[in-house]
Amino acid sequence: xxxxxxxxxxxxxxxxxxxxxxxxxxxxxxxxxxxxxxxxxxxxxxxxxxxxxxxxxxxxxxxxxxxxxxxxxxxxxxxxxxxxxxxxxxxxxxxxxxxxxxxxxxxxxxxxxxxxxxxxxxxxxxxxxxxxxxxxxxxxxxxxxxxxxxxxxxxxxxxxxxxxxxxxxxxxxxxxxxxxxxxxxxxxxxxxxxxxxxxxxxxxxxxxxxxxxxxxxxxxxxxxxxxxxx
Numbered sequence: 001x002x003x004x005x006x007x008x009x010x011x012x013x014x015x016x017x018x019x020x021x022x023x024x025x026x027x028x029x030x031x032x033x034x035x036x037x038x039x040x041x042x043x044x045x046x047x048x049x050x051x052x053x054x055x056x057x058x059x060x061x062x063x064x065x066x067x068x069x070x071x072x073x074x075x076x077x078x079x080x081x082x083x084x085x086x087x088x089x090x091x092x093x094x095x096x097x098x099x100x101x102x103x104x105x106x107x108x109x110x111x112x113x114x115x116x117x118x119x120x121x122x123x124x125x126x127x128x129x130x131x132x133x134x135x136x137x138x139x140x141x142x143x144x145x146x147x148x149x150x151x152x153x154x155x156x157x158x159x160x161x162x163x164x165x166x167x168x169x170x171x172x173x174x175x176x177x178x179x180x181x182x183x184x185x186x187x188x189x190x191x192x193x194x195x196x197x198x199x200x201x202x203x204x205x206x207x208x209x210x211x212x213x214x215x216x217x218x219x220x221x222x223x224x225x226x227x228x229x230x
Contacts (some may be wrong), residue, residue: 004179026052030098037100038121043091049100050144058135063162063211067132068104070209070216071160075105075130077220078203085110085127094123096152101145105130107200125149128156128199133163146170150183154197157183165211166190171198 010016029054037049046057060068067091078085088106097209106126116123129149131141141159149157150172159168167190170183189195190206209215 003093006021027098034098034100038093041051041093041230046090046102048102050140058136060092060132060161064132064134066213067160067162067211067224070211070213071130071132072105073211074136074205074216074219075200075203077223078200079107081223082202083110084200086113086116088123092123093121094125096148099144099148100147103129103145104132109199125152127154128158128197129154132157132160147184149179153178156197160210162211164190165208166209167195167207169195169197 010019013019017141020164033052033054037047038052041047048055048057055183058096072087072089079085079087081101084107084163086108090102090104092106094101094103094106100122103126106123107128107157108123110127112124131137131145133141146157153172155172157170157172160166160168163170166188167228168185169187171186172181174181187193187195191208192206195205195207195210206215209219
């Protein structure tokens with residue numbers, strides 16, 4: 001529930017004024033903690049600021065690492081080759097409302113990166129986000145982050161299961177009313193099933209490429225040689 005619907009629900013409540021006051025006080029406290037978090041955060045720390053709390057992330061398993069590296073190599077090579085924009089891996093901090101996230105992989109179209117410089121640390125909502133699941137992050141990747149990415153206009157969202165080797169692809173759908181926007185699941189691809197991006201037009205690859213360093217290297221070589229990307 002977003003925007004007008006949530007506002008109307010609060011305004012119908014007998015304690016609306018008290019609810020708003022408490023929310024404002026909480027957000028003010030969070031703003032202080034958030035500034036401290038950003039000052040404390042370093043490149044060596046994997047952490048996010050979620051609903052007023054600092055969330056530290058532990059090291060991930062090999063399957064997660066391999067999937068993350070393969071997808072970054074694939075996306076980064078394609079984006080640079082086609083001059084489409086910017087792809088970042090793990091340490092790009094994005095600001096979405098009250099939360100600061102560090103998604104596994106992010107892509108922004110070129111037109112949205114023109115004002116960035118060497119000192120840019122805080123980034124806007126990406127056009128495409130990839131999250132690789134782990135036991136400690138799956139609830140957020142499918143819950144709070146899913147809802148946040150939807151609410152703040154992330155057009156395409158991939159949820160990648162490195163154990164079952166499945167890539168779930170969600171595309172944002174809106175009829176003009178942003179409060180009613182939804183994610184449409186367009187596929188749960190695995191093996192030789194094809195993944196075709198909407199945001200990255202022309203990008204297509206077999207799902208298994210995301211889980212094999214040898215296969216992603218072969219895909220990249222074909223791309224750079226001007227061959228098919230399938």
